[in-house]
Amino acid sequence: MPLNCEIIAVGTELLLGGIANTNARDISQGLAEAGIHCYYHTTVGDNPARLRGALLAAQKRADIIITTGGLGPTYDDITKQVVCETFGIPLELHGETWARITGYFDKIGRPATENNRRQALIPKGGEVFANDWGTAPGCGFRAGDTHIFMLPGPPKECRPMFEQRLLPLLKAMSPETIVSRQLRVFGMGESSAEDKLRPLMERLINPTLAPYAKEGEVALRVTASAPSEEEALRLIAPVEEEVKALLGGVVYGTDDDSLASVTLELLRREGASLAAAESCTGGIIASRLTGVPGASEVFMGGVVAYTREMKVNVLGVPEDVMDTHGVVSQEVALAMARGVCAVTGASLGLGVTGLAGPDGDGSPVPIGIVCIALYDSRDGTQTAQTRNFGDGRERVRLMASMTALDMARRKLLG
């Protein structure tokens, strides 16, 4: 019998529409991986009576209850108190957690308040999940046949704590093993990918194959169920190969890979280095690359050249190239790419110039047009492309930065 779990989110902010409940999505994905069923998500506000009601309803239906939110230091953070009262478990100060919290406040030079001390209260005899991403620890205990776990509300804390601390426990509790592998796809839409994969998707029973749209890209999830992880992986391997054969070079990586991490890895392998000259992407390419630990070994740096002066003075873009072809042109993108190689000494240079909107630049260039160039200083080869990424400043900037990284990736693959 598979276990079943309910997720109860606590937070008036969710009921006011301030944020979407992405924690429920993230936790549900993990439960599915662990072979644990989930039949209900419930959200209640910071209200003791309604939280208690939701807990009692879940207790009747589920083997496992996971709450998110309400572990913060303020007086409307009620989850631990209400959960422990509902299940008759006392709270006690957890020394290690309190030391951790006071240590954190010492380090940043602010005093820990009485409120912060409440965060170190933990259900007696229960488990503690240290919080490496914030201050409120998670915790859990068993009451009768029910396992209750409490995770913090901010997604940046909830998600890693769930994945790194709670999910391994749940997998150990679950009699089934479900293993998922994501194949990451850039340069093909969800419906085109599904069109190509439809016969395979319909044929497959275990593993299953399903596409999901992610920010600017598509993830294909291959999910296998088996008595052991090894067996599940053995089921997944041939499907992964078949997908790659059907889709070709648009499959750029798996699981936690990103276009930035894959590009950096290829640079390392090739003994090459990269730099970026950005106009409309305004530093996104550089910040994505430098977001990957160890980027500095192969990412030489970047220039955010928003103004004409910077393009000329720092990157050495000739004035007449801008006058002749316009600032948004492949010629300027190429000159930027060459310039950033010269300035940084990188072997590969990216140059991006375009119009992200919402306003145009007075030229006839429509909003959404971006020119992206790649220069290889090792042999002097260069390529450039012009793309129309449509409306929406954020989307244009995102797609332009991802397309640029993908150009570098494909060049490095040869």
Add this chain to the structure above:
Amino acid sequence: MPLNCEIIAVGTELLLGGIANTNARDISQGLAEAGIHCYYHTTVGDNPARLRGALLAAQKRADIIITTGGLGPTYDDITKQVVCETFGIPLELHGETWARITGYFDKIGRPATENNRRQALIPKGGEVFANDWGTAPGCGFRAGDTHIFMLPGPPKECRPMFEQRLLPLLKAMSPETIVSRQLRVFGMGESSAEDKLRPLMERLINPTLAPYAKEGEVALRVTASAPSEEEALRLIAPVEEEVKALLGGVVYGTDDDSLASVTLELLRREGASLAAAESCTGGIIASRLTGVPGASEVFMGGVVAYTREMKVNVLGVPEDVMDTHGVVSQEVALAMARGVCAVTGASLGLGVTGLAGPDGDGSPVPIGIVCIALYDSRDGTQTAQTRNFGDGRERVRLMASMTALDMARRKLLG
């Protein structure tokens, strides 16, 4: 008495973590605007018994029930059938909707199936919300004291149908208007802010005041309920002033403001301009600023100077300053800030150098240490600070970039 509404999402894909329930967020925002309370969000799968249970629970507690999802043409789309059975209302074919659906299929040259016909079934005597964004119409009816509305699941259909068709109805039904205003705080933690605001928070009934932790900052939400928007705003204004008086300069903006947008606005007002030389933040400051439309008027550009060579060659940081003080030092940050002003011609320059981790740089500088400098080329004044942002590469980078923007903001405020 304000009305109260519950949202029931129907869809197994939500419980499998395929997507987040953004519909509940979008609808909740509208309910808050309309002065309608929302105490519960529930998600169930495509399962008649569990949906019926959720409906019966909601009927006892709410004046209005809104369901999302399960209106599609496939056999697992069960919402209309289960809702109508639960409330004892028959379904009947809606001629206009059926004509619309067959017209659509004629246009794309495919036959409408028996399944599609199910989409044209509507609760007898109820309302129909035409779907201009897909095929399944929404609908609603009244059963006793309860109003039930059903919206389609895909967010691209649910959101506009809610906003354009259902929300106006709800606003007409609601006796109250609720207005929220967010005050944005940087440089003070959630618990410290609450410590200072506690007496005010406890005294207030309408409006209410509540703090929320956001990425690296804190939002204070002031929410007032009144018969009209004007009256609600009149209730909010003095609370906003009182909060500002209690917290001082850490309150940097309201609602959709960000540190980047506020800094850009101050630059515009002062006739000044800004540039950024970034080492450990790797382009985040530039990408945050350029994320705001119109940034190019006052943001001159940036240099991502990860390597020693770039600091020397592009920014003109003297080699001996790096050798004497180390790369992570206020002296280097200041030299970077001066250098980026020289390169870009900006009136203000930010320089950031630090160790984001996870690995150190071989020097005794601990991970998390960041030096941030601001140079004003108009009068040659300069300031620098050294901060310890603790562990976690992403958090160190985020806090360093926000602190740098806040330094510029405070300088511009004088």
